[in-house]
Amino acid sequence: MDVLQDNQLYIADYDILADIPTIHRDSDQRFVAAPIVLFVVRDPGGDLIPIAIQLLQTPAPDNPVWTPRDQVRLVVVVVVVA
Numbered sequence: 001m002d003v004l005q006d007n008q009l010y011i012a013d014y015d016i017l018a019d020i021p022t023i024h025r026d027s028d029q030r031f032v033a034a035p036i037v038l039f040v041v042r043d044p045g046g047d048l049i050p051i052a053i054q055l056l057q058t059p060a061p062d063n064p065v066w067t068p069r070d071q072v073r074l075v076v077v078v079v080v081v082a
Contacts, residue, residue, distance in 0.1 A: 010039040010048060018057050 018034035038052040056063045 008041040010041070012037045012039065015057055 013036050014034045015036075016034075017032050020032045022030045022032060024030065033055045034057050036054045036057065037050055039048040040051050041048060051067060053066045054063060055066075059065075
């Protein structure tokens, strides 16, 4: 099965969120994530399943790509992105 040829691979790029200003209070460092998320559809007409999530737009050592192999940490990232 070639997910790319079968149109079963999707990307959601939230670059538009990257420059949204946030309010900084005291030492509270809040920011808006601008994730890039890669999804696959395993069955025709099935659900989108996240297979890779990067929370920020720029690749960096402190901005890893999370995958299902990251188990518990990916669950937290999925909740944050949702």
